[in-house]
Amino acid sequence: GAVVSQHPSWVICKSGTSVKIECRSLDxxxxxxxxxxxxxxxxxMLMATSNEGxxxxxxxxxEKDKFLINxxxxxxxxxxxxxxxxxxxxxxxxxxxxxxxxxxxxxxLFFGSGTQLxxx
Amino acid sequence: AxxxxxxxxxxxxxxxxxxxxxxxxxxxxxxxGLFWYKQPSxxxxxxxxxxxxxxxxxxxxxxxxxxxxxxxxxxxLVISASQLGDSAMYFCAMREAPGAGSYQLTFGKGTKLSVIx
Numbered sequence: 001g002a003v004v005s006q007h008p009s010w011v012i013c014k015s016g017t018s019v020k021i022e023c024r025s026l027d028x029x030x031x032x033x034x035x036x037x038x039x040x041x042x043x044x045m046l047m048a049t050s051n052e053g054x055x056x057x058x059x060x061x062x063e064k065d066k067f068l069i070n071x072x073x074x075x076x077x078x079x080x081x082x083x084x085x086x087x088x089x090x091x092x093x094x095x096x097x098x099x100x101x102x103x104x105x106x107x108x109l110f111f112g113s114g115t116q117l118x119x120x
Numbered sequence: 121a122x123x124x125x126x127x128x129x130x131x132x133x134x135x136x137x138x139x140x141x142x143x144x145x146x147x148x149x150x151x152x153g154l155f156w157y158k159q160p161s162x163x164x165x166x167x168x169x170x171x172x173x174x175x176x177x178x179x180x181x182x183x184x185x186x187x188x189x190x191x192x193x194x195x196x197l198v199i200s201a202s203q204l205g206d207s208a209m210y211f212c213a214m215r216e217a218p219g220a221g222s223y224q225l226t227f228g229k230g231t232k233l234s235v236i237x
Contacts (some may be wrong), residue, residue: 034224043228044165044211044227046224046225108155109165109167110167111157111166112164113163113164
């Protein structure tokens with residue numbers, strides 16, 4: 001089955017620093033990746049859609065300058081939380097669609113294992 | 121309005137018993153897909169089952185089955201013969217009619233299932 005690797009699995013950082021989270025599709029090419037944020041005991045909220053070779057599409061209310069997304073290759077997307085603050089502490093999870101798949105509604109997403117970010 | 125509604129924040133089930141997790145959805149698109157994902161305490165999202173809006177039969181995957189009632193816009197997940205390892209958060213999700221880049225899923229708030237020995 002398709003595997004998505006997300007790294008790091010957890011990170012603690014000081015307020016004001018930047019943190020980079022990587023999302024890799026290990027055995028398939030991913031034209032599109034998604035970044036979600038999840039607060040404790042809540043659902044996943046889509047932050048942005050990342051397309052290889054183009055700018056990410058951000059959901060309403062998500063700060064583009066704070067959450068930088070780069071999808072430089074078909075197997076890697078990165079989310080950088082810039083100048084992190086305690087309110088950015090959350091669980092971030094990525095997902096990917098295999099390249100070449102049609103836009104059928106049954107194309108399922110493959111998820112990374114998530115990154116727990118704690119900003120002190 | 122919420123597109124996916126899961127009304128049960130938490131559920132308990134005895135080991136080896138069956139349990140139904142509720143999910144209702146709202147869409148005006150004739151073509152859509154419904155998904156269930158399991159999220160253990162480790163955080164990963166595990167795909168369980170898929171139901172397409174045009175599928176004539178209810179989807180089944182091992183111990184998981186989806187009770188799809190299109191007219192009621194409900195897609196309840198049934199887990200048979202519950203196991204301790206089934207304890208997790210369960211999310212219902214929907215993808216509406218495909219369009220350019222329209223792969224994204226809309227998730228419900230989830231139901232925390234606890235299996236009791």
